[in-house]
Amino acid sequence: MLENEWKSEQWIPRPPEEVFSFFSDAKNLELITPPWLNFKILDQSSPQIQSGTILNYKLKIHGIPVRWKTEILVWEPPFRFVDVQLKGPYSLWHHTHLFEAKDGGTLMKDIVRYRVPLGMLGRILTGAWVRRDIRGIFEHRSQATLTAFGK
Numbered sequence: 001m002l003e004n005e006w007k008s009e010q011w012i013p014r015p016p017e018e019v020f021s022f023f024s025d026a027k028n029l030e031l032i033t034p035p036w037l038n039f040k041i042l043d044q045s046s047p048q049i050q051s052g053t054i055l056n057y058k059l060k061i062h063g064i065p066v067r068w069k070t071e072i073l074v075w076e077p078p079f080r081f082v083d084v085q086l087k088g089p090y091s092l093w094h095h096t097h098l099f100e101a102k103d104g105g106t107l108m109k110d111i112v113r114y115r116v117p118l119g120m121l122g123r124i125l126t127g128a129w130v131r132r133d134i135r136g137i138f139e140h141r142s143q144a145t146l147t148a149f150g151k
Contacts (some may be wrong), residue, residue, distance in 0.1 A: 007110040019106040020078035032144040051075040091115040
C-alpha cells in the first residue's frame with residue numbers, strides 16, 4: 001500500500017478539556033500552521049466542529065496553490081478526534097489527534113497515516129521531501145501551540 005506514518009507527542013501545561021477546546025476551533029489551525037504554507041480556512045459545514053463536519057481550506061505547498069477538503073470522522077471530546085482528507089495532495093491523509101491527562105497537563109499525540117500519489121514512483125520522487133515537510137510542519141505546530149498557551 002506504500003503507506004507512511006508520522007507520529008509526534010507534545011506535553012502542554014493545560015488540562016485536556018482546554019487543549020481539546022483550542023483544537024476544536026478551526027481558526028486556531030491557522031495560528032499554528034507555518035506561515036510558508038499560506039494556510040487559510042475557506043469554510044466549514046457546521047458552526048461547531050463535530051463528527052461529519054467538512055472543512056475546506058487552501059494553502060501553498062512549495063508555492064503551488066492547493067485546495068484541501070477534510071472530514072471529521074471521529075469526535076470524542078476531550079479525548080480524540082480524527083480528520084481525513086477527502087480532496088487534496090495526498091492519496092491518503094488520516095490524522096488522529098489524541099489528548100491524555102498527564103502530569104498536571106495534557107500529552108497530545110498526533111498520528112498521521114499518509115500516502116503520496118503515483119504509487120511507488122511518487123514515493124521515490126517525493127517521499128523524503130514530503131516527510132521533511134511534515135516534520136517541519138509539526139515542529140512549527142509544537143512551538144506555536146506552546147506560544148498560544150502562553151509558554
